[in-house]
Amino acid sequence: MDFMSPIHIPKLPEPVAYGNKLLLIGSCFTEHIGNALADYKFNVLQNPHGILFEPASVRHSLISYIENKRYTEADLFYLNEIWSSWHHHSRFSHINKERALDAMNQSVEQAHHFLKDCDWVVITLGSAFSYILSSDNPEKERYDLHVANCHRAPGQWFYKKLLGIEEIIAAMDNTYHRLRTFNPKIKILFTVSPVRHLRDGVTENNRSKARLIEVVHHMVDKFPGVYYFPAYELVIDVLRDYRFYDIDLAHPNYQATEFVLEKFTEACIDDASKPIMKEVRQVSIARRHKAFQPDTHAHQQFLKAHYEKAKGLMEKYPFLNLKEEMDYFSGMN
Structure with missing residues (x-):
């Protein structure tokens, strides 16, 4: 049984891509x-x-x-x-x-x-x-x-x-x-x-x-x-x-x-952009994380791990700008 009306959305012939x-x-x-x-x-x-x-x-x-x-x-x-x-x-x-x-x-x-x-x-x-x-x-x-x-x-x-x-x-x-x-x-x-x-x-x-x-x-x-x-x-x-x-x-x-x-x-x-979006989303979610105890070793490890992840993404995909996230994870912001 269908509970939603079907809809066909044609894909764009030249879809939006990173770099656009x-x-x-x-x-x-x-x-x-x-x-x-x-x-x-x-x-x-x-x-x-x-x-x-x-x-x-x-x-x-x-x-x-x-x-x-x-x-x-x-x-x-x-x-x-x-x-x-x-x-x-x-x-x-x-x-x-x-x-x-x-x-x-x-x-x-x-x-x-x-x-x-x-x-x-x-x-x-x-x-x-x-x-x-x-x-x-x-x-x-x-x-x-x-x-x-x-x-x-x-x-x-x-x-x-x-x-x-x-x-x-x-x-x-x-x-x-x-x-x-x-x-x-x-x-x-x-x-x-x-x-x-x-x-x-x-x-x-x-x-x-x-x-x-x-x-x-x-x-x-x-x-x-x-x-x-x-x-x-x-x-x-x-x-x-x-x-x-x-x-x-x-x-x-x-x-x-x-x-x-x-x-x-x-x-x-x-299609090439979709897996990159998933990786970027992980960094964005981490950037919005609010720690109850920011001085703990566990939180410092969390920041360090996500700093390295953001840095690695920028090196792998030069068109990404994750500077704001890197500044946050490094404590500069």
Whole structure:
């Protein structure tokens, strides 16, 4: 008897491998994948503008990396005693506008150079709803601007729009051409976030996700080097049980995200990398170990053994960067 709907996930024709550079951008589910890959010591850069949910903000951010955009005071606004950008997550906001701009511009410059030699861009779209500055916002010249984050501004400053399929296709189509012109070797892996945006309403959330899925498959069918990983379907159609959700009934819980990551590894990571991932995981788990009695001989032996293991892995696989772990095991951190 089957207790799960079967799903066939085709393997990528050129799977992700150690040595590849991956830029991940999009919703909070992007960071589940990105953090896991970072723990396995893949070369990743994730969300240089912070978490983004809708296609217009994803497009703006990627184009800004291509152009190495320099943000200025004109791109900021002052609210609740802090300086923020409508194009950035609140982690870039600061009470000092120069500090805010420095963080934004350093992040964009890093992304520009990373993207220039990048192998993969992983785009996770979360919602087709966009919040747009209305004529009621204090800065009239920014009317009709799609915002990446509302920064707790008054609700009347925005109007909410469910983006049309053709509108999203146009944004993603343009982004694809700009990316491939900037870096012809780039491959793109789309996912749709399984996080349910219940504040939009259940029906509205389903309409939103349906539009994103339709657009993504349009891109996959139309362009070479564009692929889809079904994170959304794995949670919604394969697991399809509230025990795989957090207490808010919207975010997949630990078991669900681990299940998705297992399927991601099977379908998207090359076979030569998988045994290395297992070895790296052992070192990462040891790095997070908290000793109750750190001065004991047993713990010192534990640190020494894992220092040698990390050192041996770096010698065997020069593309791995385990310096942080080695510093920890040697007592330097």
